[in-house]
Amino acid sequence: MLSQQQLATMLSLQNKMNTKVNEQWLTAGYGYLRAAMVESVEAIEHHGWKWWKAQHKDLPQLQMELVDIWHFALSACIIDYHGDVDAAANAISAQLAQAQPHVQFDGKDYKPDSQSLLDNLELMAGLCAAKRFSVPLFMQIVEQCEMTGEELYRQYVGKNVLNFFRQDHGYKEGSYIKTWQNREDNEHLVDVLSSLDINSTHYSDDIYKALAQRYPN
Secondary structure (H helix, E strand, C coil), X not given: CCCHHHHHHHHHHHHHHHHHHCCCHXXXXXXXXXXXXXXXXXXXXXXXXXXXXXXXCCHHHHHHHHHHHHHHHHHHHHHHCCCCHHHHHHHHHHHHCCCCCCEEECCEEECHHHCCHHHHHHHHHHHHHCCCXXXXXXXXXHHHCCCCHHHHHHHHHHHHHHHHXXXXXXXXXXXXXXXXXCEEHHHHHHHHHHHCCCCCCCHHHHHHHHHHHHCCC
């Protein structure tokens, strides 16, 4: 389960990243749930659904897709609450407090905790196409992909900070060095995340500083 502090941190980071891209992002009309729908379909592909050929579930790729979906879902939630990050955090907390995940869609009741991962991914894609997002459904999918709320938080913050780091070091201008010491920045990020305290109130700042220490001058 995600804590109130973790939700506040993630929503704040998402707001900052979106503002960095476009200061008027709240009213720009970007299709965040459309993006989440596309990522949901990509997750279905990584799961495998074709009965006419041999396929294997790619769990690491599924987890990466979920982190991307969470970026878009948080953005949509902030828009719903007109930029009020605290209100968005409270709304997500209220959804997470549900005793049992329950989704009503197209006049039918669904219980995500009794459905397969594939069916839940399909349901999430359908909801996003209808401009809706269910946090309890998403967290059920996170669990089915063998992730904890803490791991979602760790990967989300890491990816968000890395995006900031890239932008601050010339990613847009083309001067950013993505590979140093014969390793990509994603690999350095994995090392950094494994060395830091996830419960630190300065967790995102700690990640940024650790990346900066490794990055070539």
